Amino acid sequence: MHDVVIVGAGPVGLFLACELGLAGCSVLVLEREPEPRSPWRSFPLGMRGLSGGSAEAFYRRGMLPPLLAASGVAERPVTDEPAPPQSVGHFAGTPLDPADVDLARLPYRLPSPALDGIMTSLEAVETVLAERAGKLGVEIRRGVAVTAITQDDSAAVARAGEQEYPARWLVGCDGGRSTVRRLAGFDFDGTEPQLTGYLALVTLADPGLLAPGFTVTPQGMYLTMSEPGHLGVLDFDGGAYDRSRPPTREHLQSVLRRVSGTDVTLGELHLASTFTDRAKQATTYRRGRILLAGDAAHIHSPLGGQGLNLGIGDAMNLGWKLAATVAECAPSGLLDTYTAERHPIGARVLDWSRAQVAAMRPDRHSRAARSVLHDVLSTRDGTTYVFERTSGTSLHYDLGEQGLVGHNAPDFALENGTRVGDLLHDGRGVALDFTENGQLQEVTRRYGDRIRYEAGPAKNDLGFGAVLIRPDGIVAWAGERVPDRGSFERAVRRWF
Numbered sequence: 001m002h003d004v005v006i007v008g009a010g011p012v013g014l015f016l017a018c019e020l021g022l023a024g025c026s027v028l029v030l031e032r033e034p035e036p037r038s039p040w041r042s043f044p045l046g047m048r049g050l051s052g053g054s055a056e057a058f059y060r061r062g063m064l065p066p067l068l069a070a071s072g073v074a075e076r077p078v079t080d081e082p083a084p085p086q087s088v089g090h091f092a093g094t095p096l097d098p099a100d101v102d103l104a105r106l107p108y109r110l111p112s113p114a115l116d117g118i119m120t121s122l123e124a125v126e127t128v129l130a131e132r133a134g135k136l137g138v139e140i141r142r143g144v145a146v147t148a149i150t151q152d153d154s155a156a157v158a159r160a161g162e163q164e165y166p167a168r169w170l171v172g173c174d175g176g177r178s179t180v181r182r183l184a185g186f187d188f189d190g191t192e193p194q195l196t197g198y199l200a201l202v203t204l205a206d207p208g209l210l211a212p213g214f215t216v217t218p219q220g221m222y223l224t225m226s227e228p229g230h231l232g233v234l235d236f237d238g239g240a241y242d243r244s245r246p247p248t249r250e251h252l253q254s255v256l257r258r259v260s261g262t263d264v265t266l267g268e269l270h271l272a273s274t275f276t277d278r279a280k281q282a283t284t285y286r287r288g289r290i291l292l293a294g295d296a297a298h299i300h301s302p303l304g305g306q307g308l309n310l311g312i313g314d315a316m317n318l319g320w321k322l323a324a325t326v327a328e329c330a331p332s333g334l335l336d337t338y339t340a341e342r343h344p345i346g347a348r349v350l351d352w353s354r355a356q357v358a359a360m361r362p363d364r365h366s367r368a369a370r371s372v373l374h375d376v377l378s379t380r381d382g383t384t385y386v387f388e389r390t391s392g393t394s395l396h397y398d399l400g401e402q403g404l405v406g407h408n409a410p411d412f413a414l415e416n417g418t419r420v421g422d423l424l425h426d427g428r429g430v431a432l433d434f435t436e437n438g439q440l441q442e443v444t445r446r447y448g449d450r451i452r453y454e455a456g457p458a459k460n461d462l463g464f465g466a467v468l469i470r471p472d473g474i475v476a477w478a479g480e481r482v483p484d485r486g487s488f489e490r491a492v493r494r495w496f
């Protein structure tokens with residue numbers, strides 16, 4: 001019997017598998033598709049934007065260089081001072097200027113190799129993760145579609161035909177139409193769609209008729225991307241299109257003509273798929289020995305591109321907690337902090353995607369709201385707000401304390417050149433003691449297999465004497481210039 005069976009070898013299932021493998025769990029991943037490659041996962045249709053927060057997750061496990069290489073992106077030198085981001089993206093089709101981000105409002109955003117997001121593809125992400133999972137002893141079985149699951153007090157069992165796959169824990173990372181979610185009886189609450197979205201690779205007879213980038217029209221929205229013929233269309237039809245079959249050339253042309261208000265002609269239709277803005281979330285991410293992560297736990301429209309980032313955040317949050325539970329060294333209630341911490345983050349992203357749809361609707365009220373939003377978001381405060389929400393900078397778990405606690409750890413650099421991102425490679429927590437007075441080291445000694453102690457002055461300690469960082473890079477405790485040993489000890493016991 002494995003410690004954990006993961007259903008789904010998408011980016012979230014693979015990221016979680018790496019986290020569990022790193023912690024020494026025996027992991028089996030079951031994947032329905034016999035082959036990892038498909039045109040939907042490679043460039044251009046499989047193109048995905050990873051936020052700075054997700055890039056940081058790869059950096060913290062030593063996977064940033066291979067991911068940049070697989071994505072065709074050059075490594076970036078780390079600057080001495082915080083620099084403006086390379087891009088902020090858009091809100092409801094309104095592009096925002098990175099030069100407007102107010103860095104003074106982001107004191108915890110220290111220079112780091114992972115500061116900016118990465119434009120990559122599902123294929124690149126999955127290739128890097130699958131290779132690493134293999135090195136960590138994870139077994140990936142392809143061509144296995146899970147069709148039944150059961151659980152009792154001691155185990156969960158996934159079934160594919162006659163074959164049974166028992167494990168102590170089972171995690172559904174099987175995407176938006178999750179079989180695990182349905183079979184395990186998770187409630188999935190949210191809102192029904194207002195639109196049908198189309199994503200296609202076509203040959204355009206007269207490409208000059210369509211504007212570049214996002215264009216919001218009185219009938220909807222269309223988007224032409226840098227790759228010729230790669231386009232998206234939003235049709236506010238209440239999600240009425242029958243998505244059981246891919247759209248035909250004639251249908252797509254008629255929708256594109258209506259939405260764009262042009263008589264554009266589609267030549268060949270190479271590939272096309274549809275999506276909606278249905279926004280739903282499992283009410284809990286755990287039922288007994290079965291957990292959900294990624295799109296299996298939450299779905300929303302791809303507008304603003306956050307689903308993958310949300311899923312990687314789930315995997316990073318769940319991995320070390322489940323591993324500690326498997327190893328029977330987890331403090332009481334640790335595993336349930338997964339839902340407690342990640343559910344509100346998911347709910348915020350769902351609302352962010354709903355807000356974009358509301359602002360893009362072609363009715364007069366939405367047009368008026370979009371015009372006001374456009375003015376507000378184009379200010380320095382507005383652009384900074386959007387950047388904080390989409391880059392992961394504003395990520396915060398309510399751990400009961402103010403300040404840095406609950407935030408993503410800044411990438412502190414020690415005088416000897418070591419950075420927080422390097423210290424987290426082996427998946428242990430990190431106690432960073434900037435005072436070197438040795439008191440905190442004594443506390444961590446008993447936790448050597450779970451906490452790494454590192455002492456030395458920081459190039460940028462931001463006024464803290466010491467910080468305790470969880471394996472997922474979240475600050476669990478932050479001490480004053482003279483750290484209080486008692487409160488540090490309590491934080492260590494709470495999380496490790």
Ligand SMILES: Cc1cc2nc3c(=O)[nH]c(=O)nc-3n(C[C@H](O)[C@H](O)[C@H](O)COP(=O)(O)OP(=O)(O)OC[C@H]3O[C@@H](n4cnc5c(N)ncnc54)[C@H](O)[C@@H]3O)c2cc1C
Nearest residue numbers: 008010011012032049146174175294295305306307308309
């Ligand atoms: C057009 C588009 C653009 C997007 N752009 C972005 C972006 O820029 N940034 C971003 O963050 N997000 C973006 N997203 C969202 C992102 O792609 C998803 O959120 C992400 O792929 C979810 O990963 P996952 O591993 O949870 O699920 P999936 O990627 O759906 O993987 C699930 C896996 O489970 C397997 N599976 C399913 N059922 C079974 C079963 N019964 N048994 C075994 N295996 C099974 C599937 O074959 C699949 O491999 C976009 C989405 C779309 C549609």
